[in-house]
Amino acid sequence: MKVADFLQLQKDRFKLCLFTDEHTLQSQIINNEVSRPGLVLCGFTERFAFDRTLVFGETEIVYLESLPEEKLKSYIEIMCSFDIPCMVVSKGLEPPRLMIEVANRRGIPVLGTTLGTQNFNRMLAGFLEQFFAPQTFIHATLADVYGVGLLYTGPSGIGKSECVLDLVERGHRLVCDDVVRIIRVGENTVVGMMNEKLGHHMEIRGLGIIDIFRLFGIRAVRSRKRIEVVVQLSRWENNVQYERTGLVDLTTKILDVELPLVQVPLVPGKNITVIGEVIAMNHLLKQKGYHTAKEFNRRLLEEMQQDRYIDELSE
Amino acid sequence: MAQLQKELTVLNKLGLHARPAALLVQMTNRFSSEVTLRKNDIEINAKSIMGIMMLAAEYGSTLLVTAVGDDAEDALNAIQEIFNRKFEENDEGEE
Numbered sequence: 013m014k015v016a017d018f019l020q021l022q023k024d025r026f027k028l029c030l031f032t033d034e035h036t037l038q039s040q041i042i043n044n045e046v047s048r049p050g051l052v053l054c055g056f057t058e059r060f061a062f063d064r065t066l067v068f069g070e071t072e073i074v075y076l077e078s079l080p081e082e083k084l085k086s087y088i089e090i091m092c093s094f095d096i097p098c099m100v101v102s103k104g105l106e107p108p109r110l111m112i113e114v115a116n117r118r119g120i121p122v123l124g125t126t127l128g129t130q131n132f133n134r135m136l137a138g139f140l141e142q143f144f145a146p147q148t149f150i151h152a153t154l155a156d157v158y159g160v161g162l163l164y165t166g167p168s169g170i171g172k173s174e175c176v177l178d179l180v181e182r183g184h185r186l187v188c189d190d191v192v193r194i195i196r197v198g199e200n201t202v203v204g205m206m207n208e209k210l211g212h213h214m215e216i217r218g219l220g221i222i223d224i225f226r227l228f229g230i231r232a233v234r235s236r237k238r239i240e241v242v243v244q245l246s247r248w249e250n251n252v253q254y255e256r257t258g259l260v261d262l263t264t265k266i267l268d269v270e271l272p273l274v275q276v277p278l279v280p281g282k283n284i285t286v287i288g289e290v291i292a293m294n295h296l297l298k299q300k301g302y303h304t305a306k307e308f309n310r311r312l313l314e315e316m317q318q319d320r321y322i323d324e325l326s327e
Numbered sequence: 328m329a330q331l332q333k334e335l336t337v338l339n340k341l342g343l344h345a346r347p348a349a350l351l352v353q354m355t356n357r358f359s360s361e362v363t364l365r366k367n368d369i370e371i372n373a374k375s376i377m378g379i380m381m382l383a384a385e386y387g388s389t390l391l392v393t394a395v396g397d398d399a400e401d402a403l404n405a406i407q408e409i410f411n412r413k414f415e416e417n418d419e420g421e422e
Binding site: 149151168169189190191207209210213214215221 | 356370371372374375380381
């Protein structure tokens with residue numbers, strides 16, 4: 013992300029100003045890492061992670077200003093000899109004149125913010141994490157059913173949209189139909205988001221394109237939702253073995269995050285909508301610690317154990 | 328099972344708006360192969376009309392069509408044909 017773009021678009025939110033000259037704004041932030049400069053300010057360059065955005069707080073500025081001119085020049089030169097993407101001085105403080113000069117020469121932008129260091133670090137880290145998050149687009153429909161993000165997948169024309177339309181009718185919410193933008197947040201979470209261009213439109217074969225927001229209102233839609241279960245719709249096939257007990261928890265991966273998977277065969281006459289609701293409710297139960305199939309089997313095993321005990325006693 | 332690709336240019340003056348998108352999606356759905364369209368770094372399923380419209384492919388833009396399946400070659404040829412015929416539109420966007 014070009015620093016120029018960051019400055020232009022986020023100036024107000026991050027309360028930014030620029031200390032170096034405009035040409036330094038061509039520099040690119042290349043990852044989501046934010047850190048304090050640390051020991052490089054004493055000339056210790058081993059293990060210096062220079063590809064990060066460096067934030068200078070009160071401690072750093074007071075330290076730099078306490079240095080004699082020679083030492084300051086030396087340490088600044090050493091630090092700026094690396095390809096640092098961007099430096100930010102927080103709390104409305106000003107960087108030493110020398111730092112601005114050297115940064116200008118090296119093409120490193122030095123921004124300023126009136127925000128406190130901790131606050132700015134947190135905000136920037138969150139912003140960059142989202143910007144650099146791995147993302148993909150998939151052909152699916154995402155719905156929020158009882159607060160659970162269900163991602164309906166399957167071949168074109170199978171009925172993902174129609175399914176979710178019925179769910180909306182029953183009070184659930186549509187995030188996005190057809191082209192879902194998915195980003196990974198942190199290690200274990202994937203979030204599906206709508207596209208501004210497509211809004212909350214949906215294509216229903218035979219009907220055409222409908223606008224869920226206009227038809228059903230604000231409570232029928234949402235802009236983004238964490239994906240928690242993948243519901244894979246398929247045409248029912250004779251020779252395929254479908255899950256019969258629910259003891260096996262199938263999973264699938266999206267952007268390297270493992271998600272529960274439920275495969276639902278479509279058979280004419282079967283109510284797919286309520287299956288979707290039950291998938292969501294079952295997911296909530298499992299999170300509470302109650303795994304229905306396992307519980308059922310446990311009681312069954314106990315009962316069989318009991319019967320065998322009684323049989324053995326009566327021999 | 329073949330995987331084939333082709334680069335096609337949008338020749339319609341008004342680009343891939345609703346009408347040509349509908350024609351294209353009706354065409355792609357005739358084949359069993361999976362068909363995708365890519366513009367720059369966005370790739371969408373060409374069997375979905377919303378996906379095609381999201382590309383906002385304007386006049387002169389280049390799209391990469393990929394077909395994977397038993398009838399991939401037929402699919403690509405048919406798609407190329409419809410692109411070349413400008414989706415049966417004249418310069419004013421009428422049939």
